[in-house]
Amino acid sequence: MPAPSRRAKLTETGRTMATVVQTIGLTKIYTLDFLDVEYGRIKLRLRPSRRQRVALKDLDLAVEEGEIFGLLGPNGAGKTTTLKLLMEIIFPTRGSAKILGRPLGDKWAKSCLGFLPENPYFYDYLTGREFLRYYGQLYGLGRRERTRRADALLERVGLHGAEHLPLKGYSKGMLQRIGLAQALINDPRIVILDEPQSGLDPLGRKEIRDIILQLREEGKTVFFSSHILSDAEMLCDRVGILYGGELRAVGKLSELLSARIREYEIVARGLPEAVVREWQGRADRVLADKDSVMIIVRTETDAREILSKISNGATLVSFNPRRETLEEYFIAQVRGGANG
């Protein structure tokens, strides 16, 4: 597969955009191995079994500067594997990747990165403040600078007041927030987040979402993985869909999802019995309960006709033209992948 060169292109606003994260034929094959040390061709193994699992297959992906890129896919699709490869937590079986034009493992590139792993678990004997200062130290920040940033970040992720508590006493949402704070301690250009919203309540998810949007405002690139599609849909400029270790689709949401309206959803109250019965035969779906009824139709003419029937004592509760959602697109892709 030819390696796409590092490219720069003009966006609508005229700003040049550079590729900040690029993978070229990135492949990872897992085997059950207790030692698992690799030096190029020399491999130290302690393998009870020969069975292999292809976690990621020839991934070619490019994330542009300043965008929010979502890597989506069901569990076991290879999302975490991709991010772990980029962070050099694991090493690729084949292929390579570049971050800010530098090869993996480059110190300078790493110092421009922030990373939040999935379900983070941190040193529970440290307090929130100690933890952030320790990580600041790993970036080589001076004492005063890391204290300043730690305090500012604690404020930003809403942990002000919990900074002297040991992480042992943090709830899952608080851990996720302190995890996000540690990913930002170096004021990174690229923020890589693995399932930042999983396991959080709706409020927690919204908070994380707001922070991600803020990061884009600040001009940072956010590359995250998720299986929560509704969040991804709200956030992402572009998405990539992984399934079974292969990239199924990549692009802007507006390009991937068809713009046309798929169906109209009408909810009305007090609609005459006869009308309901008539549409039970004609509409896509009709759901009726004691006093209200929901009718889903495919065409605009049908929708207009139903709306015209709502008079004399009947009231329109809601009218909702629905476009294809990311979830529907996703399911179609995954099904297609599973069949083909």
Added chain:
Amino acid sequence: MGKVWAIAVNTFREAVRNRILYILLIFAIVLLLFSGAVRELTFSAQDKVIKSLGLGAISIFGLLIAVFVGIGLVYNELDKKTIYTIVSKPIDRWQFILGKYFGLLLTIYVNIAIMALFFYFALYWQTYTSEAALDRAYAALPAGESLSWLSYLGFLGMAVLKSSAQAVKTFFFMPGAVTADLPPVVLMTALELAIITAFAVLYSSFSTPTLSAILTVFTFVIGRTNEDIIRYTWVIERNGLDSTMDVVKYHGAQCVAHVAPNLKIFFSNTAYQALSDPPVQYDRWMAYGVVYALAYSGMILVLAVLVFRRRNFK
């Protein structure tokens, strides 16, 4: 180096906030303080017995700290996946391993220092409350008067103060008469533990805590009996390498003895040679110990880094 230091300090902090450390330390201190009770149980060479017991306690508890605190250090980072955030920072993996090693060593050395202080205290306490000292206190009294409760308490209080002062003085390498030979011995124990700690980090970098613990203790035992293993091969050789079994045993034992560290270097001189007459030439002995410990633990750490550097973390 700043990053290695940061990881070392954090490792130290982790150990210091670990309950196991305190349980071990309290046990050691109780044992050291009561080592004086041995005086009542032995007939001769009381001094030697007490010192052997104390030095043995420091060495064994140092080992236990290396094992129980050390083995989980690297493994926990993998198990709890904190390593994910560490390796994503601009640090090298060797810096991580070195940081862990020095952090653990720092923990052990601080504990050895505390144990040594209590040990010296116990020894001086023996002197200041010995029968001779008590006799002197009696002699100071006006004739015919007996020691009152209050003045006996005063006598004990003075003994505590004097013992503490002497212990601290000895600790900072101004040996008093009672403990003249001990600081170098404690230092050798510290050097021995530098090697054991390197092994603990190596084992922890690729295996589970239980396996690491077993392997570390194994290494310690083989290291301490290294010279005996060599002697064993002499015995086999003298009896003639007739059967295949003998050849296997001979070469197996030779192999183990040559690969494993020889910890007797640090030990054989401790309890009895420290008290030997004429005294051992400390300078040469210590210089050899320092070189050996540095070379050996350096080698083991290089091995640990080689294993760790290109390891896939699941």
